[in-house]
Amino acid sequence: MSGAGASAVTKEDLVMNHLVRLSYREELSPNLDRFVDGLLEGKLVGQRCPSCARMYVPSKGYCPLCVVAMDESEAVEVAQVGTVTAFTVITPVPYYGQQQVDPFVYASVLLDGVDTPITGQDITGIPHEQVRSGLRVRAVWKPVEERDVSHISNRGWGGLDSVISSFEATGEPDASEDSYEEYAL
Ligand SMILES: [Zn+2]
Numbered sequence: 001m002s003g004a005g006a007s008a009v010t011k012e013d014l015v016m017n018h019l020v021r022l023s024y025r026e027e028l029s030p031n032l033d034r035f036v037d038g039l040l041e042g043k044l045v046g047q048r049c050p051s052c053a054r055m056y057v058p059s060k061g062y063c064p065l066c067v068v069a070m071d072e073s074e075a076v077e078v079a080q081v082g083t084v085t086a087f088t089v090i091t092p093v094p095y096y097g098q099q100q101v102d103p104f105v106y107a108s109v110l111l112d113g114v115d116t117p118i119t120g121q122d123i124t125g126i127p128h129e130q131v132r133s134g135l136r137v138r139a140v141w142k143p144v145e146e147r148d149v150s151h152i153s154n155r156g157w158g159g160l161d162s163v164i165s166s167f168e169a170t171g172e173p174d175a176s177e178d179s180y181e182e183y184a185l
Contacts, residue, residue, distance in 0.1 A: 026153070026154060028152070028153070028154060029061055029154050030061065030071070030072065031047055031058065031059045031060070031061040031070065031075070032058060032061075032152065032154060032157065034072065034075050035057075035058040035059070035152075035157075036149045036152055038077065039147060039149055039160075039163045040144070040147060040149065040163075042141050042144075043077050044057055044077065044078050044079075044080060044111065044139070045057070045058075045075055045076070045077050045078070046058065046059055046075070046076055046078050046114060046116075047059035047061070047070045047074040047075055047076065048070075048074050048076050049063035049065075049066055049068055049070065049074070050068060050070065050074060051063060051066040051068045052065060052066050054115040055076065055078060055113055055114045055115050055116070056114075056115065056116050057078055057111065057114050057116055057118070058157055059074075059075075078111050078112075078113055078114050079111050079112040079113055079114075080111070080138055080139040081111070081112055081136065081137065081138045081139075081170060082109045082110050082111035082112055082114070082118075082136075082137060082138075082167070083109070083110050083112075083133075083134060083135065083136055083137070083174075083175040083179065083180045084107050084108070084109055084123065084131065084132065084133055084134065084135040084137060084167075085108045085109070085110045085117050085133060085180045085183045085184045086107065086108045086117075086133060086184050087105055087106065087107035087108070087123065087131050087132075087133065088105070088106045088107075089103055089104070089105055089106075089128045089129075089131065090103060090104055090105075090106055091103045092104075103128055104122060105121075105122055105123045105128055105131050106119075106120055106121075106122075107120075107121050107122070107123050107131065107167070108120075108121070108183075108184075109121050109137060109167050110180050110183045115183070117183050118159075118160055119159070120159050120161065121160070121161070121164070121166065121167050122161070122165070122166040122167070123135070123137060123166065123167055123168070123169065124140065124166040124167070124168045124169070125168035125169040126168075126169040132174070133177075133180070133184065134174035134175045134176070134177060134180065135169055135174060136169065136170045136171075136172040136173070136174065136175060137167035137168060137169055137170060138167065138168060138170050139164050139167055140164065140165050140166050140167065140168050141163065141164055141165070142162075142163055142164065142165050147162065147163040148162040148163070149162065149163065
């Protein structure tokens with residue numbers, strides 16, 4: 001159109017706002033895949049750095065200190081016994097929605113031959129007041145049909161309490177402090 005009084009409005013692109021949901025299905029990285037397969041079989045599989053010999057459980061597929069990639073040739077099944085390096089006995093404060101009512105232990109366990117403590121583990125077979133750093137413990141696995149690995153992804157593995165119910169005291173003499181002090185966290 002033309003002439004006096006014609007609209008000066010320009011044509012605009014149509015813009016619509018939509019909420020879109022995208023679901024991604026991502027394969028586990030090879031090292032995590034081996035780790036998860038191991039958990040379902042009751043094994044703990046890590047990787048040993050070929051450069052510094054540190055053992056990672058689980059492994060990220062590389063040694064962050066040496067910046068060395070690791071493959072299946074470095075995969076190793078590790079011990080299921082270890083040492084408590086640090087712990088807290090938590091007495092839950094009642095509040096709405098609180099599920100825990102009894103005191104519980106939150107401990108870090110350094111498996112024999114491993115350089116990465118596993119945090120957030122329950123300690124059983126011993127009264128809470130006797131839990132201590134240096135205590136020797138072994139993994140107690142959940143029954144196969146109760147093991148849940150669905151939360152483990154490439155973005156995080158979220159601990160072991162969905163496959164290992166607790167670490168129980170073995171009754172062995174305590175580990176010497178210098179065997180774990182470097183890992184006390
Ligand atoms: Zn290394």
